[in-house]
Amino acid sequence: MSYQALYRVWRPQRFDEIVGQSIITRTLKNALITKQTSHAYLFTGPRGTGKTSAAKIFAKAVNCHYLKDGEPCNQCETCKAINEGSLNDVIEIDAASNNGVEEIRDIRDKAKYAPTQADYKVYIIDEVHMLSTGAFNALLKTLEEPPANVIFILATTEPHKIPATIISRTQKFDFKRIKPQDILERMEYILDQKKVEYDDKALKLIAKAAEGGMRDALSILDQAMSYGDNKITYENALLVTGSVTNELLTTYIEQVVNKDTKSALITIQKILDEGKDASRFIEDLTSYCQDILLYQQDPGIVEEMELGIIDDKFKKLSGQISDQEIYQIINELNDISNSLRYTAHPDVYLEVLTVKITHLDDAPKPKAAGTAAPQPAPQTTVTPQVTTEIQQLTQEVAKLKSELDTLKQAPTTETTTISTPEPAKPSVDAHTMDNHIELAKIYPILGKATRKQLNQFKEVWPDLMKALSVTQRAVMHVSSPVAASAGGVIVAFEYPFLYQKAQGDTDLKDALENNLDRIVGKAPQIVFVPENQWPDIRKEYLTNHKDKLKKAVSKNTENADPKVDSADDEPDNPTEGDPESQPVVKKAAEIFGTDILDIKDD
Template sequence: MTHQALYREWRPRIFDEVVEQRHVVYALRQAVISGQIVHAYLFSGTRGTGKTTLAKIFARAINCENPQNGNPCNQCVICEGMLNGSLLDIVEMDAASNNSVENIRRICDEVVFMPSQARFKVYIIDEVHMLSTGAFNALLKTLEEPPSHAVFILATTEPHRIPATILSRCQRYEFRRIPIDSLIGRLAEIAAKDDFDVDREALKTIAVLADGALRDAISLLDQAHSSFPGKIGRDQILDLTGVVQDEFLQQISEALFEADAAALLTLIDELVMTGRDLARFVSDLAQHFRNVLVCQVTEDPQQLVRATAKTLDDMRQLAERVSTDRLIAVIKGLSALLSDLRWAADMRTALEIGLIRLMNEQIVGSKPDRLIPDGPPAAPDPKPPAKPAGRSTPPPPATDRQAEPEQTSETAQAESEQASEADTDASEIWQRSLDRLLADGHMALYLFCRPAMPVITDDRLHLVFDPADRINYQEACQDNSLRILKQAASAAASREIAVQPSLNEQAESASNDVQPGTNQPAWIQKIKDAADTLGVPVEMEE
């Protein structure tokens, strides 16, 4: 006999064998006992929680010749015919592959005929949200006025995609994720009866990775038993699923908070060479820092963090060294990095740059400088940023200037320090604003506004663009761009702040149509400069 998947072999056949979902089991069992069967049911919930299984048990129970406390006997002719698939009165359809109007019309034409053997003709439609709009409309009339012998059981993982007209005609039951303790108990029962040599930590790891789906947990146990001879441990499960081990995540965390870029790059190289999924690694790292945060804010994290005792101790030690704000900032940064990896052509480079940048922002106990600037490199001897036209503070009247005494050297030095602090504040606010644009997914606006020079005067953030960046300036002046920039700047400055883009007209020399020193028009030179900045090769042809 060919091998049968473990989850199919251990699929419950009566209500008593169903793991959890007590609220659904009780309601369906009482409906069978009382005989109050409605014409349409909707089972919704995440994958692997028992929707299809309970639909089949309920279909047998309402047609069973000898029900026992609401459970099907699984021995009568009806039950055996449903179990071996020979009974034609039970129709199971996958709406993902049979989602057309013709498929539903065929059901509507057949439903009027009486069942051949059973009491009810039951239609189980799985993944019902995949039906087309026309198919839903074709099914609507039958659900509204069905024959007395017809019962529809609809199962879906996305109930929000089902029309309200369908939802209102069904009894809806929401299936919940199965708790980890229940998953471990079921897996231990399967392992004991099938003589699987697996330790408790491995079962716990499988339950955590299953994320509340019993079918996924049993399938993972089946795969582990087929892949590893001998005793199955926690490390084998992690290797099988491609999840990074806790010790490796702890090493990454140490390198990240100690600003050890060399160790960080070495660990990333090890990660890449072992063939791990980099996006999954970033997600696991964010989950690791979430667990560290839980250890920091709660006295008893065992209920919220599923980890070994040694890993939990390491998390507690790290939680004592890092502040809550830094942990939250790291988790946010990793979430933004995970979004960037989906669009990165070279995921390794994007991961290395993202973690190094995050490392420089989160050094323990100090505010680090950035290793990788977000904007273009500054000139060796930068001049103070030019004030935008029409926005500079007007000079005091001449009479006031004549009446004022000559400034002392101390006063000039104090004003110079104040101006330097203002420039620093403007740069910090602008950098945080750019980070927020990137985190919120405004990639195009982020790229257009990066070259701007920030200047703050009177609660107004001036973004001064060079004349060569006129296109960037025009994009920043759009109404929608100004609204997004204002939101980002206000959040970065923790106060209401306006944003005003402007061109640095003083830096724009009176250029002719031909660029000085060349025989090419100015617009060609601008295209070349833009192509060089973006790394796009450009060739001139006559």
Template sequence: MSYQALYRAFRPQRFADVAGQEHLTTTLQNALEQKKFSHAYVFSGPRGTGKTTAAKIMAKAINCEQAPAREPCNQCSACQGIMDGSISDVIEIDAASNNGVDEIRDIRDKVKYAPSAVSYKVYIIDEVHMLSTGAFNALLKTLEEPPQHVLFILATTEPHKIPTTILSRCQRFEFKRMTMESLVARMNYVLQEMNMSADDTALKRIGRAAEGGMRDALSLLDQAISFSDGHVSDEAVMQMTGMASADALFSLVSTLHAGETASLLNTLEDMVSQGKEPQRILEDLIYFFRDVLLYKKAPAMEEFFQVAEAHEPFKEFVQKASEEWILHILHQLNESQNELKWSGNARVMLEVALLRLPAANNDLAVSPTKSQEIPEVQADIVSDLHKKIAALEKELAQVAKRQAAAPSVEAQAPQQKKRVRGQQLKVPTAEIQRMLASAEKKELQQIKNAWADVMEHIKREKISAHATLISSEPVAASEDAFLLAFKYDIHCQMVADNKNQVCDIIEDVLQRILGKTYRLLTVPQKQWQEIREEFIRTQREHSPEQEEADEEPIIAEAKKIVPEEWLEIKS
């Protein structure tokens, strides 16, 4: 394959080319120049920020024929060999796929041998947090006392998963997310090298979509170049990433501000028909209102806008919109974004979220510094409300007096409520006793073995039913029925009343999984113990011989060895 992806073709080969990590590269350069580098490093940070790149530059710098130097020369045989992978003394290991003890033991056995082609043997272990506990333990002693000719560089995106015993033996460097300026500057450099151009807004959109990762930014730029014809335009990036244009967002927000519901939904329909994802539209709206608030508080900071454009209509809109309304909209959009993540129909949820937002003529949009006269009709309504409030206050005062005069009634209230609750929860004791008479252990075991799959199916079909059943478990079963015991009475009542069709869902899922139809019975956990003990007592009274026959073999053997009064048998 002759073509290389941009993030590979333009991978930095010197510390000076590593964008946005000057706080790290300067430290490493000084250590190299003074020959005071450590035997082990941990490079941590978000994806695509240059961890593995810096590790390879470090491997070249310590083995360069011009060392000690702040930068590798990239011309000598050592630098060239490390760059093309022909020198076997620089070993890069992916811990995600080589995370066992055997792989680390192999490193520990080979680390004592001197390098064959360069001065230092360098081990770059990527995604080191994926190593198993045994692998970390195998690596521990080697990191503590490595040979003089070995350097370890551990790269990870999740440093909190690395044991502290490993971290304490390494120098730790935190790579940070790239700033927008660093991303745009690097992309402009790549475009100049390729004799291409791009709109500034297009590069900013790519930078925002990359979320601070240089590799992601260059991958998106590579895709945009293929989509464009010599010039990366803002429209091309919007189509490629699914982002909405500033004009479309401004139109959407303007109709929302004016309370024009029909225009709002038509604008949203146009955006969705152009291929914009609902999640992306909502995210862009949040950024747009952020830009509105930023311009309202600091008009001179237009260069920090994410999606908006500071044209005259935008400035007029900012003047009309109140700060309270903007903040309320941002809060509502943020909550809607969380709901949208778990929704099965994102388009409908986005429409509902936008329709719930208040227009500018609502109270939230009224500036507190502007006084408004209340119309006569509203004044009458307010007067009636004041009268009703006064009447309610008077009635509440009378109720308080009656309660003070009769404290015994109040003291009896909890017991009465308890009795009412007890009456509401009706347990089909007789039906459960009949089912227990024909219950079989193999039927119960079959249902228990399948119960995890049953709950998973119910969770996918109806999350509310899954939440109701999470504290329940099968406790008995016959050929045509099974009993479900609930930890909480309210959950038992909900299923018994078949709210949300929970019973139907359970029986349907069991029929699909086990191929048999079971009738569902429900009982609270506490009452189940009482019913079970009563059933066992009745069975013993009617058939003591059957009890001995049905006794578990292990219990019978225990009674032969240990006196019966010493035994405590639990189900």
């Protein structure tokens, strides 16, 4: 027989062999033992985490007559036939190539017939999110009123593309990314069984490069075995994964911290000469900076994540670099990562990156909200000409201050407006904003937002942060709620790269909603936005919904108690005489508060 890939040979045949999904496997086994199986299941999660394997094992277990502790025997004729793929009553369908209405109608018609060999007819539909809208509608009725002895198992990597009507008719199981430690243990077991020599550091590198996918790890391991003639070495693992050694990353960051641009450029050239992929280097460097940031918060969690690959140089470096410098470096890495996708000259971008991050002190550093720490001035040689110019500028500033104080103190009979010219800001509409910003979720929240709800969330925000894990707090510590309604809260991030990281972290959103449910008794929808784009979003909302806001305020005014003293209703703001802008300003104050409004006449 021809050679088979490791992930095919070592595919799990029992629930206990599925790595890193103990909660799911225990639930499924208990359902089989108590005979409380459902007619439809939905398995979601990243690639290579065991979704299809779990579906096949479940198909065996539900039809096995010799079930023991919820596990199939793998010895009876039914189990063997399913393992070989020859049982007609277990049908595996690839929805990517069978996504039309006709294919699903065919399934629906055949599902009506009783199974021929097994007790249950099991349909496993992989990548179910690829089905068309018509195909989902054709499947919906069958899921709602399924025939007897028929079970549907749907598997997908993108559950957000599946209609809610389908999800509500299934039992949903979320497969998580597998921990590097679990991947490492499984690879060690397989290599011990095959009696293959291996280097511990090589397996740890592969486990990290797999990014939570067992199948990816075994594919890389297979490639490393072929390259090294059935011997796994650290050098081979580096070549196969395209990764850069920790020593080289540490050297590069040390040179960046020490502002040694020349040496850092030599290191970059060395990395490129070794044939390393530029995008992979940026990913490794970003991960390295993340490890430093987390190590400063909790060393234990990084040692667990990196499987103990933490040396003295790394520990020393984490004490030399500040978190502000890390934020700036990661921002630059994020920009370069986007640019590398469309260039044929990655060496140019890496060299530009190196020069920029070795001169970060020359640019203003990002500062925490509410602080205005002065930046150290760059050291320059002060010539007599420069001294003269400074004196002239100082005199002009003093003169302007004096004139301004005079105008403020002088009594006037007419309203005098002193306007300071501001640089024109381009109008930003919803279409030109970041495509990742979920305006469809933000606007409904703003439509019902109140200052009272926002204050409530701000009060419980510190308690919410304490309830998160260390990794989640590291992402959320520069965030704060900026608007809220009864059903949702908008959270702004000071740094765009942390916003992007939080936006793609479903576990983080689940943790926030669950802990809010525990703290305030409700689980509002949470929407993230970058802080630098929040003023534009707010302005666009007020501009686009001006008429609606006027009507809302007018309605509130009509329903108000007429006995209330009118003097109490007078607004204390510069636009109280403007009947057009006043209702909008009132509503904006209700949503965002008067302390953050910047009211200007158009």
